[in-house]
Amino acid sequence: VLVDTEVVARAPKRQLVGGIGDALATWFEARTVRESCSTTVVGGLPSRTGTALAKLCCEILLADGPAACAAVEAKATTPALERVVEANNLLSGLGFESGGLAVAHAVHNGISEIEGSHCHIHGEKVAFGLLTQLVLEGKPQSEIDEIYRYQQAVGLPICLAQVGVDANSDEQLNHIAERSVIPGESSHNEPFPVSTAAVSAALRAADQWGRRLL
Numbered sequence: 001v002l003v004d005t006e007v008v009a010r011a012p013k014r015q016l017v018g019g020i021g022d023a024l025a026t027w028f029e030a031r032t033v034r035e036s037c038s039t040t041v042v043g044g045l046p047s048r049t050g051t052a053l054a055k056l057c058c059e060i061l062l063a064d065g066p067a068a069c070a071a072v073e074a075k076a077t078t079p080a081l082e083r084v085v086e087a088n089n090l091l092s093g094l095g096f097e098s099g100g101l102a103v104a105h106a107v108h109n110g111i112s113e114i115e116g117s118h119c120h121i122h123g124e125k126v127a128f129g130l131l132t133q134l135v136l137e138g139k140p141q142s143e144i145d146e147i148y149r150y151q152q153a154v155g156l157p158i159c160l161a162q163v164g165v166d167a168n169s170d171e172q173l174n175h176i177a178e179r180s181v182i183p184g185e186s187s188h189n190e191p192f193p194v195s196t197a198a199v200s201a202a203l204r205a206a207d208q209w210g211r212r213l214l
């Protein structure tokens with residue numbers, strides 16, 4: 001993988017932020033796949049290496065993401081930006097291949113079927129999928145809150161309206177939830193059965209949590 005950070009620094013900030021959204025989910029999905037002993041996208045059990053790289057990816061993003069975004073706003077190449085580019089491109093790719101996917105990407109696939117979401121990029125929709133996953137998994141409030149505040153700080157979505165979904169539309173929410181749990185979807189890599197009703201409830205709760213922070 002060869003990335004010219006001078007080019008990244010001059011690219012639109014949204015591209016970097018979207019990359020952060022996709023890469024941030026890598027660790028949380030890899031952790032879930034490990035907990036449930038599910039298989040990765042390439043068919044094997046997650047490797048210790050993949051899980052470790054996914055963890056490192058997340059640590060770098062949490063530490064350097066806001067500074068990297070500021071660097072891109074200034075069209076400047078800085079060490080923080082270099083580290084985030086490494087996390088977004090190298091670590092996320094390796095962590096995803098050997099770490100696996102879970103609800104975050106399944107919800108992304110559901111959101112992508114809503115017309116209003118079409119102007120939103122992959123990483124933005126994955127970011128809201130990650131929040132939905134953490135709520136669905138019942139992770140500690142402190143962990144969920146940290147990810148909400150981080151996503152808000154770097155400019156990632158924290159509510160459904162920010163990915164073009166009408167949170168008051170039962171039709172849209174049910175469609176996303178149903179699409180998220182079709183057979184073969186990565187939502188079934190959770191360590192517990194995932195139903196349409198559970199995803200729908202998590203979508204609503206995740207949206208409400210985010211709206212309280214706006």
Ligand SMILES: [Zn+2]
Binds near residue numbers: 022105122126
């Ligand atoms: Zn992705």
